[in-house]
Amino acid sequence: MTKKQLWIGLGVLALILGGYLAYRWSKAPARSAWMLIPSDALLVLESSNLQDTLSRQAQLNEMALRTTPIFQEALRSLEKLVWAPLDTASAVQFLHEKPVWYSLHPTSKDRLGFVFYIPIQSLQDQAFLNRIQNPDADRFRVLSHPYEGTKIHELLTVRNESLGSFVVLDDYLVGSPSTILMESVVRRMNQPFSETPLQRADVSLIRPGTLAGIYVRSSVLSAVLSPNESSTDYQSKYIKALLPTELLTRFRQSPTRTHLIGLSTDDIGAKGALAHLFDRQTPFRISCANLIPDQTTTLFHFSLSNGPRFGKALTAFINAEDEADTREGRRKLRPLLQNEDNGIYRYVGNEIALLRLDAPSSDRRLVMLIHSPNIERLWDRYQLAALLTTGTDRISASKPFLRYRISSLQAPNLPAFLFGGLFRGFDQNWLTQVGDYLVVANGQGVLQEYLQAVEQRTVWSESTRQRDLVTQTMRPANFTAYTRFNRAGESMASNWPQSWQQLLNHDETALDNVENLIYQSTYGRERIYSSLILGRTTRRASEAVLNRVFLQRKITLDAPLVSQPMVLDDFVGSSGVMWAVDNAQQFILITPEGEKHRLGSVNGPVLSSLVPVDFLSNGRLQYAFTTARSLYIADPVNGLAKLQSIPLPDGIDPATLMAPRRDQNRNLILLMLHRNGSVYGYDRQQKRFVSVLSVNNPAGEGVAAFHAPVRNQALSVVSVQKDGRLFYWNEHDGPIRGFPVDLKSEMIGPAWLETGNPSTITTLTRQGELIHIGADGQITERNQLYRPVRRGSFRLLPDVNQNGYVLVRASDTEVAILDRNGKQLFEVRGLRPGQTSIRYHVLGSGINLISVKSGNFTSLYDLAGRPVGDRPIPGNYPVELQFSPTRNKLFVYSTDNKAVQIWSVKLR
Numbered sequence: 001m002t003k004k005q006l007w008i009g010l011g012v013l014a015l016i017l018g019g020y021l022a023y024r025w026s027k028a029p030a031r032s033a034w035m036l037i038p039s040d041a042l043l044v045l046e047s048s049n050l051q052d053t054l055s056r057q058a059q060l061n062e063m064a065l066r067t068t069p070i071f072q073e074a075l076r077s078l079e080k081l082v083w084a085p086l087d088t089a090s091a092v093q094f095l096h097e098k099p100v101w102y103s104l105h106p107t108s109k110d111r112l113g114f115v116f117y118i119p120i121q122s123l124q125d126q127a128f129l130n131r132i133q134n135p136d137a138d139r140f141r142v143l144s145h146p147y148e149g150t151k152i153h154e155l156l157t158v159r160n161e162s163l164g165s166f167v168v169l170d171d172y173l174v175g176s177p178s179t180i181l182m183e184s185v186v187r188r189m190n191q192p193f194s195e196t197p198l199q200r201a202d203v204s205l206i207r208p209g210t211l212a213g214i215y216v217r218s219s220v221l222s223a224v225l226s227p228n229e230s231s232t233d234y235q236s237k238y239i240k241a242l243l244p245t246e247l248l249t250r251f252r253q254s255p256t257r258t259h260l261i262g263l264s265t266d267d268i269g270a271k272g273a274l275a276h277l278f279d280r281q282t283p284f285r286i287s288c289a290n291l292i293p294d295q296t297t298t299l300f301h302f303s304l305s306n307g308p309r310f311g312k313a314l315t316a317f318i319n320a321e322d323e324a325d326t327r328e329g330r331r332k333l334r335p336l337l338q339n340e341d342n343g344i345y346r347y348v349g350n351e352i353a354l355l356r357l358d359a360p361s362s363d364r365r366l367v368m369l370i371h372s373p374n375i376e377r378l379w380d381r382y383q384l385a386a387l388l389t390t391g392t393d394r395i396s397a398s399k400p401f402l403r404y405r406i407s408s409l410q411a412p413n414l415p416a417f418l419f420g421g422l423f424r425g426f427d428q429n430w431l432t433q434v435g436d437y438l439v440v441a442n443g444q445g446v447l448q449e450y451l452q453a454v455e456q457r458t459v460w461s462e463s464t465r466q467r468d469l470v471t472q473t474m475r476p477a478n479f480t481a482y483t484r485f486n487r488a489g490e491s492m493a494s495n496w497p498q499s500w501q502q503l504l505n506h507d508e509t510a511l512d513n514v515e516n517l518i519y520q521s522t523y524g525r526e527r528i529y530s531s532l533i534l535g536r537t538t539r540r541a542s543e544a545v546l547n548r549v550f551l552q553r554k555i556t557l558d559a560p561l562v563s564q565p566m567v568l569d570d571f572v573g574s575s576g577v578m579w580a581v582d583n584a585q586q587f588i589l590i591t592p593e594g595e596k597h598r599l600g601s602v603n604g605p606v607l608s609s610l611v612p613v614d615f616l617s618n619g620r621l622q623y624a625f626t627t628a629r630s631l632y633i634a635d636p637v638n639g640l641a642k643l644q645s646i647p648l649p650d651g652i653d654p655a656t657l658m659a660p661r662r663d664q665n666r667n668l669i670l671l672m673l674h675r676n677g678s679v680y681g682y683d684r685q686q687k688r689f690v691s692v693l694s695v696n697n698p699a700g701e702g703v704a705a706f707h708a709p710v711r712n713q714a715l716s717v718v719s720v721q722k723d724g725r726l727f728y729w730n731e732h733d734g735p736i737r738g739f740p741v742d743l744k745s746e747m748i749g750p751a752w753l754e755t756g757n758p759s760t761i762t763t764l765t766r767q768g769e770l771i772h773i774g775a776d777g778q779i780t781e782r783n784q785l786y787r788p789v790r791r792g793s794f795r796l797l798p799d800v801n802q803n804g805y806v807l808v809r810a811s812d813t814e815v816a817i818l819d820r821n822g823k824q825l826f827e828v829r830g831l832r833p834g835q836t837s838i839r840y841h842v843l844g845s846g847i848n849l850i851s852v853k854s855g856n857f858t859s860l861y862d863l864a865g866r867p868v869g870d871r872p873i874p875g876n877y878p879v880e881l882q883f884s885p886t887r888n889k890l891f892v893y894s895t896d897n898k899a900v901q902i903w904s905v906k907l908r
Contacts, residue, residue: 031171033101033117038184041103042112042220043070046205047212050075051095062257063513063535065211072510073503074102077114081155081164081175085135086128094128099206107178110498115176115185120169129168150186154179210250211260218245223497235300236495238422241317242479242521244528245269251532254473258465259516259535261473266528273317278523281305283476288351288369289460289467291437293453294885295844296460298356299482300422304348311337311345318420329417332389336381337418344381344418347372349436354423357446358844364425367450368415368440378438379431385418386411386429400619402455406432406447415440427713445661448614448621456575465537469516475531477520485514538888549869552891552904555594559583561895563605564877565590566625568636570884572891572902579634579641580900581606589640590900600643604628608657609800613669615684624670626654631670631682646682649689651675653704658802660708660715668692668715668731677702677721679729693717693729696740700725705750705798711759718751718761726751726763726773738777745769749795752805762820764807768794770822785809785822792816803842806850806863810838817850817863826865828852843883847890847907853878858894860905869905883907 037044050071054064065071078100083091101117120129133142133153140163143154155163165182166175169189176182205213225240249262268275282305286292292299304310315337318326336343349371357365372378386409398405408430415423430447432439434454441447453459460466474480483492493501493511504511515536522529552572559582569576571592578590581602589597604627615622615633623634631646648654656673670682671692677700679693692715695702700721708717715731724743728736743765751763751773760780761773768785785794785807792811799805806825807818812833817825831854841849849868850861857872858879868890873879875894882891892903 033119033172036117036172036174036185036188037101037103037115038105038181038188040105040184041217042105043214043216044101044103044205045071045074045212045214046099046101047071048097048099048206049211051078051092051098051100053092060539062253063260065251065260067510067513068260068534069504069510069514070104070214071212074104074114074116077102077164077177078116078118078175080177081166082118082132084163085132085140085155090128090131094125099204104503105181105184106499107180110502112499112503113176113178113181115174115181118173118175120171120173129173132166132173133168147183147186148190150189152179152182152186205248205250207250210252213248213250214262216247216249221245221247224500235422235424238420239300239481241271242274242481243519244521244530245271247530247532249530249532254533254535256468256473258537259469259473259533262530262532262534264528264530264532266530268523268526268528271528273313274528275523275525277310277313277317278478279309279313279525281310281478281523283478283522284350285476286351286353286470286474286480288353288371288437289470290462291369291434291439291454292353292355292460293357293450294458294460294463294466295358295453296355297358297484298354299480300354301480301482302352303476303478303480304350304352307348307350308340308343308345311343311348312340314345314420325413326416326421329389329413333385333417336385336388342381344378344385347374347378347381349373351437352419355450357450364442365446365449366425366442367446368423368426370438370440371436372438373436375433375436375438379433382414382431382438382440383409386414389414389417399617401432401448402451402620404432404434404451406430406444406451408444444666452621456569458570458575463537465539469537473533473535474518475520476522477531478522479520481519483517485511485517538885546906547868547870548906549871549873549892550904551901553902555590555900555902557582557588557898557900558596559586560898561876561900563607564880564895565893565900566606566610566623567880567882567893568610568623571882571893572884572904577636577639578893578900579610587643591639597640599641602627602632602643602645603630607654611657611659611670613659614666615669617684624657624659626657626672628654631657648672649674649680652680652689653702656705658708660710671706671708671717673702673704673706673719675702676700677706677719677725677727679706679708679717679719692731693719693727693735695719695721695725695727697721697723697725703747703750707750707752707798707802709753709755709802711753711755716753716755718753720747720749720751720763722747724765726761728753728761728777736775736777741773741777741779743771743779747795748793749808750798752796752798762796764794764796766793766795768809768822770807783822785818786824797838797840799840799842801842804840804848806840808838810836815852817861817865819863825863826861828859828861837878839878841881843881843890844885847883849881849890851879851881858892860890860892868907869903873903875901 050065066075098119103115104112107113141156144151150167152165152167154165164175164177165179174185221243225236244266246266247264249264251260251262254261284303286301351371353369355367359365389411398407411429412427414429415426426442428442430441430444441450514534515538518533520531561580562583563581565578565580567578571578574592580588585601587599587602589599606625608626611624612621613624625632629648631648633644634641651674653673653675658671659669667683667685668681669684672680674680676695676698678695680689681692683690700723703720703722706719717729719727724745724747726741728739730736745765748766749764751761754760759775763771768787770783770785772781774780792809794809797806797808809816813831814829815838816827819825836854839851848863852859857874859872860868862868873892873894874896877895880893888907890905890907894901
């Protein structure tokens with residue numbers, strides 16, 4: 001063999017070996033991102049659409065993935081590092097259609113952080129990586145340090161602000177805002193890959209046609225729903241029992257593009273009782289949309305096809321939740337529950353729903369709907385259940401309200417005994433029948449407000465967007481949990497662990513983009529089929545019309561008004577009316593069509609707000625208001641109103657009229673403040689004013705407001721005199737021991753009873769000393785608030801309906817609004833001395849506003865100090881405000897000489 005032939009042979013062998021190695025390399029499976037993700041990941045998500053840019057039109061009309069909670073925070077961790085060193089076009093090109101992975105990890109006791117994994121797919125990607133590793137030296141610098149044989153880079157600005165750390169691998173660019181997390185990734189790379197429960201999902205989380213996939217561990221669901229095992233939030237614990245142990249959800253766009261829908265199929269695992277609970281129960285869509293009011297913040301819904309079968313399986317399911325008190329109540333009901341022929345479940349139909357209605361405070365206003373094919377028998381069975389649990393006959397006689405009959409049963413927690421811990425919170429049972437549904441509320445006032453909403457047709461079936469949500473977006477399901485997040489989100493987030501609050505509940509959070517948060521599930525013997533729906537039914541306002549003040553309507557009058565008009569119900573929507581008093585002291589009813597009807601005369605301008613009250617017990621609500629000398633009761637009938645006049649006792653402040661929200665001892669229906677600080681109430685049974693709280697210093701002078709909450713079904717009253725004497729009274733105990741307390745300071749504002757456990761009283765002196773007083777009359781804390789050089793006085797400012805308060809520091813030309821701890825929220829200057837009034841409005845749906853009337857113009861502000869409306873609103877009197885959640889509009893009623901003007905502001 002010649003030397004030439006030898007070299008040829010070696011070349012051929014090298015070529016064969018190179019080809020073989022190239023073939024093996026090309027056919028070798030790509031490394032999965034699972035092999036890089038540290039095992040402590042709380043959730044893992046993947047998307048090739050998340051990094052896509054979004055047009056302004058899409059932002060207004062669609063629910064985008066990048067503006068969704070969790071996804072937004074994940075994307076921000078990537079954009080901060082990748083977009084900074086690249087120009088926009090290069091970043092978009094680099095990330096286009098890449099299936100980017102993200103994992104969420106704890107970085108400290110109360111912090112969470114993301115790691116992202118960008119696959120490197122082409123030689124062109126290397127050019128982008130080089131630019132990230134060698135950015136513009138005039139703007140950035142890169143520091144590197146080795147860790148377990150891998151070089152970790154950190155990108156910093158020239159001001160030493162860290163934009164994140166990253167590692168460049170052959171197949172991935174891995175980055176994170178946290179260097180600690182990057183070290184965790186390197187440690188994971190150096191460990192042998194062994195499949196864990198986290199990685200037992202497919203290699204990819206996304207499928208063709210899906211926008212993203214997210215995998216959540218069971219411990220994460222438990223921590224978010226029930227962060228504290230000793231918590232008394234039984235509804236969260238019960239919902240946790242209805243969820244799968246793990247969730248692998250793949251998101252797609254809804255047909256209307258206003259919602260994202262996540263679909264999941266998960267093993268039912270050890271939840272045999274759950275599978276048995278819905279065994280052979282055909283799921284249906286929600287069909288009670290005509291009974292769900294617009295002010296519903298939370299809805300839990302069971303869809304059934306066989307009520308008796310559901311009831312039979314419910315015992316095992318409730319026992320599995322280990323609620324001893326619930327089992328004790330069910331033991332008393334055993335004859336009624338186990339009777340398949342004539343038990344209560346025999347008359348349960350296709351739906352059971354629990355509604356929580358909007359409340360400006362933390363009140364739990366609950367309504368339960370039970371469908372029945374035989375509503376009369378279900379009513380009888382429910383009453384029998386009340387007798388079995390209490391052992392005595394306490395069924396009260398029914399009475400009319402609107403066109404319904406309402407009754408009361410003294411059987412606390414009866415819905416929980418019948419249907420499990422999800423239906424806790426019914427200390428009282430107020431019942432009525434609406435069509436084929438038994439309606440149970442946890443208070444008389446709650447039931448009356450619910451029936452008013454049904455009668456006024458302010459329900460889901462009358463709202464086009466909400467109706468489309470129920471009939472198109474939401475799916476047939478055995479169980480549905482719905483939350484209107486922009487109303488209930490703050491209370492939900494307060495129960496999250498601190499780390500999740502830090503991650504999600506921040507300024508400009510994606511939670512603001514979610515109005516509807518819905519979980520639906522259907523249960524088979526081996527699988528749970530889940531849907532997670534995120535989106536909004538309220539159309540986003542474009543910047544062109546957002547915050548603009550529009551004159552919605554102007555109604556001319558025959559004579560000037562002497563006080564602000566009083567608005568009932570939805571006047572703009574033509575389902576309400578307006579009452580007013582002109583300068584001839586004529587009481588006028590104004591219809592939405594502009595018609596005016598004189599209904600009688602009153603003896604002066606109206607000085608109080610309009611207070612709804614059940615005064616006559618005639619099946620409808622009446623409305624109370626005061627002039628300087630009289631209390632007037634207006635009874636709406638046949639579209640008009642009948643007036644009844646009651647003289648006020650001497651010394652009563654007519655502007656302090658209020659009605660306590662209560663469901664027991666409802667004879668004392670109205671309260672007013674005497675000028676010496678004592679409190680009077682109108683007793684409906686005695687038909688006269690009676691003294692509720694008498695002060696032991698009748699020569700003193702009371703401040704212009706008082707607080708009268710209902711706590712543990714007992715009315716409590718807190719009143720303050722200007723010389724600093726604070727009085728506290730309870731209708732069960734009378735004057736509380738340890739009171740009155742002498743604060744030895746001048747007061748110009750009321751005190752507020754915090755109805756927590758234990759209860760405390762908060763007040764603010766004229767000189768700005770914030771004082772907290774215990775229920776025993778001992779001062780627990782004093783805190784002097786900041787006082788500017790200019791002279792000013794402090795006071796506590798309650799909401800016009802006593803649903804909350806803020807603190808105020810005011811001088812002749814300036815006013816500052818403070819939070820409850822005394823921190824300044826914002827300041828308004830340039831006010832007219834002696835011509836300024838300030839009001840606080842809690843309108844529900846998370847809308848809290850301050851109105852500042854200076855001269856003949858009123859300006860509105862939110863609690864961050866942002867003006868609501870692009871200009872002040874003219875008017876002779878303080879404005880009346882209404883917020884419509886269905887229209888997402890604020891309506892402002894003002895007066896101008898001989899006209900009532902209705903202004904609207906579109907809110908975000």
